[in-house]
Amino acid sequence: MIFVIGGAGFIGSSFVRKIENPVIYDKLTYAGRMENINDVKHIFIKGDVSSPELEESIKKYRPEIVVNFAAESHVDRSINNPYNFINTNINGPVNILENQRKYDFKYVHISTDEVYGEDMADENACLDPSSPYSSSKASADLFIKSYIRTYDVNTLIIRPSNAYGVRQYPEKLIPKAIIRSILKMEVPVYGTGNQVRNWIYVDDLVNVIKDLMINGKKGEVYNIAGNNMKTNMEILEMIGKYIDVKIKYVHDRPGHDRVYNMYNTKLNYNITPMEDGIKNTVEWYKNNRWWWEPLINDRYFSDDEPWHIKI
Ligand SMILES: NC(=O)c1ccc[n+]([C@@H]2O[C@H](COP(=O)([O-])OP(=O)(O)OC[C@H]3O[C@@H](n4cnc5c(N)ncnc54)[C@H](O)[C@@H]3O)[C@@H](O)[C@H]2O)c1
Structure with a gap:
């Protein structure tokens, strides 16, 4: 069973259209809307990725794979108020990692090219974020790397470039x-x-994420650039x-x-x-x-x- 956190937002709602009967766990912030997923067969749980309630749902459904799209995602909002970004974008992934230590699922984390800052970047480039948003995303990536090293968890990081398409806020x-x-x-x-x-078209992006969810390797970072x-x-x-x-x-x-000048060195995929x-x-x-x-x-x-x- 696939457990999709943040599945009612822009990219998550395109992703859940590609898989059968997902469990969708989402706080339904301003950016997450049932209108985005009403036409998808799924089980819905309203919840915060950073809260202890997450464990209740993981314990109940015992997913094989958890894909995390949940985030505060808008840079302008992070400039006005960084605190939600720290909670959702850092405490959230750490909460997933703590659950992963207990319940042993594969964790597919959705990061961003913005963690690299302005320099040309392959998957090994240093992180150099500029905004409170990208700093919070980079922090999560560092926690994930530390958990892979310390606890040997089965986690991978995906860094997409700017996505566009339907149902974007x-x-x-x-x-x-x-x-x-x-x-x-x-x-x-x-x-x-x-x-x-x-730029990458959202449908192309979620196809690659779906493939990596199955074939992506533990501990790897995958850049997904749109080549536009x-x-x-x-x-x-x-x-x-x-x-x-x-x-x-x-x-x-x-x-x-x-x-943002990130490029991908590991994958081949269709680009609309x-x-x-x-x-x-x-x-x-x-x-x-x-x-x-x-x-x-x-x-x-x-x-x-x-x-x-x-x-
Ligand atoms: N949109 C892009 O261009 C882009 C590019 C690269 C990476 N990303 C990353 O992809 C992921 C998805 O982005 P998006 O554009 O779909 O975002 P979005 O803002 O459209 O959706 C975010 C979703 O997460 C949910 N959410 C927010 N806080 C939550 C919490 N505390 N607990 C549970 N759910 C919560 C929201 O309700 C919403 O459904 C994010 O991690 C983002 O950083 C986005």
């Missing part, structure tokens, strides 16, 4: 730009808009082919990394051309207003420089 660049354009609002561009990210290096301005131009996009330059995010992925994504948001209309009052969607939000 509209605080993130691509859904925010699409939805604001549908609503004829300007799209804020942080700084010059020349920040480079390496694009500036934010180039992304907005691509979206502009399908919908009118009006941009507005705003101050840059503090500490904003200029580029970004033109096709963006076209599908724009179409999905155009056809699923019911999904995003309840979210547009969120200040991380509607404010132009949301890292100024007071906590």
